[in-house]
Every structure is written in structure tokens, then in C-alpha cells.
Amino acid sequence: MQNTLSKLIKKEYLKSIIFPLLLIEMMLLLAYFWSNAYVNETNKNALIEETKIQIKEISKRSATIINNEFKMISNITLLFQKEHENFFASYEPLHVNTQDHTYSLTKTGVITNTKKHEDSCTLFYSNIQKETPNRLEKAIATEKLDVFYNAVLQTNTNIAQVYFNSYDSMNRLCPFMPDALGQYAHDIDIPTYNFYYLADEKHNPQKKVVWTNTYLDPAGKGWMISAIAPVYKEDFLEGVVGIDVTIDQLISNILSLKLPYTSMTMLVDENGNILGMNEALKPYLGMQSSTPIPTEHKADNLNLFTNKTNLLAMSLGRILQENSPMIEFHDHHADFLITQNAIPETHWKVVLLLDQDSLLATTTRLKAKTNFIGYIALGLMALFYLIFLYIFLARADKFSHQILAPLHDLIEATKQFKDKLVTTQIEYSNIVEINILLENFMAMSQELQGLYNSMERKIKEGVIENMETQKMLIYQSRLAQMGEMISMIAHQWRQPLGAISTVTASIRLKQSLNKFDLTTEEGREEQDVFLNTAIGKIESYVQFLTNTVDDFRNFFKPNQHCEKSSLPIIIEKAIKIIGKSLEVHQIALHVKNSSTREIITYETQIMQVLINIIQNAQDAIFEKKLKDGTIWINTYEENSFFIIEIEDNAGGIPDENIRKIFDPYFSTKAQKNGTGLGLYMSKAIIEEHCHGSLQVTNTLKGAKFIIKISGEYSDN
Numbered sequence: 001m002q003n004t005l006s007k008l009i010k011k012e013y014l015k016s017i018i019f020p021l022l023l024i025e026m027m028l029l030l031a032y033f034w035s036n037a038y039v040n041e042t043n044k045n046a047l048i049e050e051t052k053i054q055i056k057e058i059s060k061r062s063a064t065i066i067n068n069e070f071k072m073i074s075n076i077t078l079l080f081q082k083e084h085e086n087f088f089a090s091y092e093p094l095h096v097n098t099q100d101h102t103y104s105l106t107k108t109g110v111i112t113n114t115k116k117h118e119d120s121c122t123l124f125y126s127n128i129q130k131e132t133p134n135r136l137e138k139a140i141a142t143e144k145l146d147v148f149y150n151a152v153l154q155t156n157t158n159i160a161q162v163y164f165n166s167y168d169s170m171n172r173l174c175p176f177m178p179d180a181l182g183q184y185a186h187d188i189d190i191p192t193y194n195f196y197y198l199a200d201e202k203h204n205p206q207k208k209v210v211w212t213n214t215y216l217d218p219a220g221k222g223w224m225i226s227a228i229a230p231v232y233k234e235d236f237l238e239g240v241v242g243i244d245v246t247i248d249q250l251i252s253n254i255l256s257l258k259l260p261y262t263s264m265t266m267l268v269d270e271n272g273n274i275l276g277m278n279e280a281l282k283p284y285l286g287m288q289s290s291t292p293i294p295t296e297h298k299a300d301n302l303n304l305f306t307n308k309t310n311l312l313a314m315s316l317g318r319i320l321q322e323n324s325p326m327i328e329f330h331d332h333h334a335d336f337l338i339t340q341n342a343i344p345e346t347h348w349k350v351v352l353l354l355d356q357d358s359l360l361a362t363t364t365r366l367k368a369k370t371n372f373i374g375y376i377a378l379g380l381m382a383l384f385y386l387i388f389l390y391i392f393l394a395r396a397d398k399f400s401h402q403i404l405a406p407l408h409d410l411i412e413a414t415k416q417f418k419d420k421l422v423t424t425q426i427e428y429s430n431i432v433e434i435n436i437l438l439e440n441f442m443a444m445s446q447e448l449q450g451l452y453n454s455m456e457r458k459i460k461e462g463v464i465e466n467m468e469t470q471k472m473l474i475y476q477s478r479l480a481q482m483g484e485m486i487s488m489i490a491h492q493w494r495q496p497l498g499a500i501s502t503v504t505a506s507i508r509l510k511q512s513l514n515k516f517d518l519t520t521e522e523g524r525e526e527q528d529v530f531l532n533t534a535i536g537k538i539e540s541y542v543q544f545l546t547n548t549v550d551d552f553r554n555f556f557k558p559n560q561h562c563e564k565s566s567l568p569i570i571i572e573k574a575i576k577i578i579g580k581s582l583e584v585h586q587i588a589l590h591v592k593n594s595s596t597r598e599i600i601t602y603e604t605q606i607m608q609v610l611i612n613i614i615q616n617a618q619d620a621i622f623e624k625k626l627k628d629g630t631i632w633i634n635t636y637e638e639n640s641f642f643i644i645e646i647e648d649n650a651g652g653i654p655d656e657n658i659r660k661i662f663d664p665y666f667s668t669k670a671q672k673n674g675t676g677l678g679l680y681m682s683k684a685i686i687e688e689h690c691h692g693s694l695q696v697t698n699t700l701k702g703a704k705f706i707i708k709i710s711g712e713y714s715d716n
Contacts, residue, residue, distance in 0.1 A: 213271075
């Protein structure tokens with residue numbers, strides 16, 4: 001690479017002065033940023049390790065708190081169980097006064113009550129076993145337990161409702177539910193529900209307190225989990241007592257635990273179903289904020305064991321199944337420290353997720369501040385070097401000017417001599433080497449000027465002869481172009497003229513055979529319709545012939561205009577012209593248009609290309625006398641190209657011809673007046689006018705022509 005002497009002088013100054021200083025400064029800054037990053041990374045790792053220990057303890061403590069809540073409710077349930085066993089031990093239906101008007105029997109056989117006082121509980125006696133004796137007596141007698149029910153409700157904020165369900169589907173529930181008749185099914189069979197049968201002898205032979213899975217409360221309180229215990233009178237199961245904890249209330253109390261940094265908690269049952277979580281955690285699991293948890297039909301994205309689409313859910317499922325105490329999770333959405341602990345009372349798991357970004361926020365801010373200081377130093381250094389470089393370049397310019405001024409005069413003299421072959425007088429300098437150069441230049445320029453004068457005369461004589469030859473070549477080129485256009489017009493006209501001949505023959509035939517009864521109004525109308533249709537077709541063919549001449553006449557003009565169209569429209573217009581010929585030769589045509597967008601292009605010229613290729617396919621099929629001749633046209637869009645594929649089943653193009661079919665004057669139909677210009681002109685149209693390409697390849701069926709048209713060019 002060549003440089004001016006001035007640039008070389010400046011470059012050497014830069015190498016010897018600026019670059020060493022800049023290198024030293026950059027090494028100092030690099031050491032500063034590296035040490036800053038190292039200290040920050042060390043602090044970050046230490047903080048993460050310390051926090052892991054902390055959140056393990058916090059998670060364990062949280063699980064213990066939650067477990068204690070469940071234990072407390074379990075203990076209350078034992079008292080509840082004992083109170084009902086004492087009641088049934090002394091219950092005697094004959095001693096019950098049945099004149100209480102707050103209890104009534106409906107027409108459907110349901111016993112229910114109205115609210116007698118503020119602390120009344122709901123009584124709903126299903127009609128599923130309405131033949132059971134002493135139903136009303138038992139319903140009224142259990143009212144004495146209402147005081148105990150209300151006392152239980154006040155013992156714990158997590159308790160939503162308490163109830164007793166009997167073996168014959170009596171339900172006493174507190175707090176009072178005004179619309180029990182509308183809320184419960186009148187023939188509800190309570191022993192078939194999990195909040196009953198999980199406590200029966202089959203499922204709970206130890207007669208202890210058990211916890212249900214989540215279920216949708218029939219009383220309309222939403223999703224529940226219940227602590228239930230059986231109530232026996234001697235060996236007979238009178239029923240089941242239960243204490244309901246609504247999932248919403250439980251989650252609200254549990255998830256309100258104060259946690260360090262930005263932390264989120266989640267409750268998961270033993271089957272991997274999400275029972276509740278912080279709202280902020282939902283987006284990380286691919287859920288909408290409105291997604292209810294739990295839902296009636298467990299979806300895959302609400303089960304950590306079956307979710308196979310969300311990375312965080314899959315990691316959470318793995319830590320639960322492997323019972324890992326701690327993992328780190330990283331992806332492009334978030335970085336979490338995750339720990340989990342079991343809740344023995346319910347076999348649930350409490351999962352704690354700590355956002356590492358919030359944990360490292362202080363460290364990140366400190367790193368940002370130290371980096372900012374480094375950037376300020378870098379900016380000041382850059383400013384210093386800009387000022388220094390400006391002063392340095394000014395001094396370098398002054399020094400180089402003293403040396404290069406004589407050389408600039410010599411350069412200017414050589415320019416004038418090159419442009420005008422005129423020798424310019426140059427003043428000598430006080431530099432010996434440059435003066436020798438000037439003397440040599442003056443001697444050389446005078447010798448060259450003499451040589452130029454002798455050659456100028458000979459050149460003029462040769463130019464005149466060369467111009468005549470050039471004119472002849474241009475004339476021959478124009479004649480060749482005109483011949484190509486005439487051949488293409490003849491090639492394009494053959495089918496329309498044949499179609500016109502067919503239409504006129506049809507007119508003549510119908511007239512000669514007197515196909516129309518002109519003595520009747522119906523016959524005359526039929527003749528008018530036929531003639532109008534035939535004349536319309538002829539006009540269409542004639543218009544196409546006229547357009548063909550105009551299009552080819554304008555082919556080489558620089559002011560051709562594009563128009564808005566689409567590939568389906570272009571193909572439809574081309575088929576209108578050549579379709580009849582295909583029908584005559586019994587050739588099937590299948591068109592699949594996957595391109596629907598508009599394109600600005602030369603519509604008529606693309607039609608001519610299509611017709612030419614289809615005509616060649618028709619000729620090949622006809623020549624091989626195929627009975628199932630078929631042509632397929634397929635359009636689609638790929639990147640910025642609109643693509644048309646035309647394929648036939650004529651067996652393809654011989655290997656010795658396929659590389660030459662786009663050459664001018666090459667034709668395999670010379671005996672049939674083939675000009676060899678059809679595909680040549682088609683390729684020119686697509687490449688030069690449509691900014692695309694035209695290619696051909698052989699397939700298992702035959703030849704496939706692929707037309708690619710650019711969808712992005714302006715109408716110049």
C-alpha cells in the first residue's frame with residue numbers, strides 16, 4: 001500500500017511518540033478494570049455462599065412455621081372429634097323436641113334450617129337416605145354443638161369453616177350459609193367425597209386426623225384442604241368432622257412471610273401440583289397473572305412433575321423429586337437460588353426462590369460506580385490525547401511542508417504534462433536531490449512531447465478507420481436484435497392466431513350447419529350470444545398480438561414502466577392465452593399459488609416468459625406422444641424473491657443440451673422453424689428487467705424451470 005511522504009512522516013511520529021504512551025495508559029486502565037472485576041466477583045461469590053446458608057435456614061424455619069400451623073389445626077380437629085363422640089355417646093332421639101320451627105322438611109325430602117340467632121350454623125340433610133329414621137331429631141339435637149363450632153372458628157385465622165358430615169349425608173356447617181338449598185345438590189351423597197371417605201375405616205383404620213388433598217368446596221367457598229377425623233359411637237362410624245382451610249387464605253398467610261431480598265415462595269403438594277405462589281413468580285413459569293391456582297382440571301403447566309416446556313418448572317420438579325436441599329437456576333430470564341423443605345403434617349413442600357439480582361444489587365451498584373470512575377479516567381485520557389494529537393499533527397504538517405513544497409510543484413507539473421502534454425517551467429529549490437529530479441523531468445518531458453507529435457498524426461488516421469468498423473458492428477447488432485424480436489413475435493403469435501382460426505372455424509361451422517333457428521326469437525338470441533362470445537375471444541387474441549408487438553418493441557427502451565400485479569394474476573392471464581392449446585393437446589395443467597402478495601414488475605413480459613416455457617413443455621409432450629401429459633405451475637415466496645416453478649413430465653432435457661438451451665440461436669427444433677431465441681430472450685427479460693434469474697434442472701418427471709423475481713426494486 002502506497003503512502004504520501006507526509007503520511008509517512010506523521011505515521012513515524014505516531015509510532016515513536018503516541019503509541020507507546022497510549023499503550024501504557026491502556027495497560028493501566030486494563031489493570032484497574034480487571035482488579036475491579038476480580039474483587040467484585042470474589043465478593044459476589046462469598047455473598048452467594050453466605051446467603052445459601054441463610055436461605056436454607058429461612059426455608060427450614062418457614063416450613064416449620066407452616067407445619068406448626070397444620071399441627072395446631074390437627075389438634076383442634078382432635079378436640080372437635082372428641083366433642084362429637086361425647087355428643088353421640090349421650091344422644092337419645094326420643095328426648096329431642098321436634099317442635100322447633102327453624103327446621104323444616106322440603107318437598108324433595110331435604111331437611112334444612114333458618115338462622116335462629118347470630119351464631120347459628122347451617123343444617124343441610126340430603127334426601128339420599130330420606131327413609132332413615134329420626135333424621136329431624138338428629139338435625140335438631142346437633143344444634144347444641146353450634147357454640148363449640150363458633151369457638152373453633154375463632155381459634156385460628158386460617159380456619160374458614162368447620163363441619164360435621166354424617167354417614168347418611170347430614171351436614172352441619174359453620175358459619176351459617178343462607179343459600180344451602182341452592183348451593184348443595186339435594187341428593188348429595190357426602191360419603192363419596194374425599195373429605196369424608198379419607199377418614200373412614202378403610203382409609204384411616206387408626207382413627208386419627210388426616211389431611212385431604214385440595215378439592216372444590218360444594219358449599220361454594222372455593223378450593224379447600226381439610227383436616228378430618230372420624231366420629232365413632234363404639235364401633236359404628238357416625239360421621240366425620242372437618243376443619244376447612246381455604247387455599248386462598250392459607251396461601252395469603254404463608255406467602256406473607258417476611259423474606260430477605262427479593263424472594264418468592266411456593267407451596268406444592270406431594271404430586272407436584274402447585275397449590276399457591278407469589279404473583280410475581282407466575283411470569284417466570286409461563287403463566288398469566290390471571291391464571292387461577294389451583295384449577296379444577298390440573299393443567300401441565302400447574303404440575304411441576306409433568307411440565308416439559310418451562311425450564312424453571314422442570315428445575316423445580318427435579319429438586320422436589322430428588323429432594324435436593326439447594327440448587328442454582330440460571331437462564332436468560334432470571335437467576336435464582338432455590339431451596340425446599342417438607343411439611344410433614346401434609347406431605348407438602350415449601351419452595352423458596354431468591355432472586356440473585358436483588359441479592360447482588362449492592363455489589364452490582366458498587367461495581368458500576370468503580371467502572372464509572374474508570375470510564376471518567378478513560379474519557380479524560382481520550383480528551384488529553386485528542387488535544388495532544390491535534391498539536392502534534394499541526395507541528396508535523398509544518399515540518400512536512402518545508403520538505404515537500406518543492407515536490408508538490410513537481411507533482412503539479414507532471415499532472416499538466418499528463419493532461420495536456422505541455423512542459424511547465426519549474427523553479428529550482430535549495431535541495432540538491434530535488435533539483436536533479438527536476439532536470440531529469442524537464443529532459444524527459446521534452447522528449448515525450450516530440451514523440452507525441454509524431455504519433456498524433458498516425459493515431460488520427462487509425463481512428464477514422466476504426467470508427468467505420470464500429471458503426472458496422474453496431475448496425476449488425478441492431479439487425480440481430482430486430483431478428484430476435486421478429487422471431488419471438490412469430491413464436492408468440494402462433495398460438496393466438498391458431499386460437500383465432502379455431503374460433504372463426506367454429507363460427508363458420510355453426511353457420512354452415514344452420515345450428516341456430518333464426519325463425520325463432522330463442523334461436524336468434526342464442527346466435528347473438530355465440531357470436532358475441534366468439535368475437536370477444538378474437539378481440540382478446542388480437543389485443544394480445546398488438547400488446548406483444550408493443551412489449552417487444554419497447555424491450556430495449558430505458559423508459560419501460562413497472563406495474564402492480566401478483567403472480568396468481570400473471571399466471572391467470574398467461575393461461576387464458578395458452579390454455580386452449582393445452583386443452584386441444586389434452587395436456588393437464590395444475591396450478592398451486594402459495595404467493596398472494598403484490599409485486600411491482602413487468603407483467604406482460606413475465607407472461608411472455610411463462611407462455612414460452614409452457615409452449616416448449618407442450619411441444620416436448622406432443623413430440624413424445626404422451627397420453628398423460630401434465631404441466632405443474634407452483635408459486636411461492638422465499639426471502640425477498642417471488643418464485644415460479646414450471647415442471648412437465650416429458651422426461652427432461654438431454655445432458656448435452658441442458659447447458660446450451662439459453663444460448664442465442666440454439667434450438668432442438670430447427671426442423672420445425674425453431675429460432676433458438678425464445679429461452680434466450682426469456683432469460684434476458686427475467687435477469688435484466690425483473691432483477692431475477694431463470695434456471696432449469698431435470699427432475700424425475702421431466703424439466704423444471706425456476707423463475708426468481710426480485711420483490712424489491714424501484715421503477716427507474
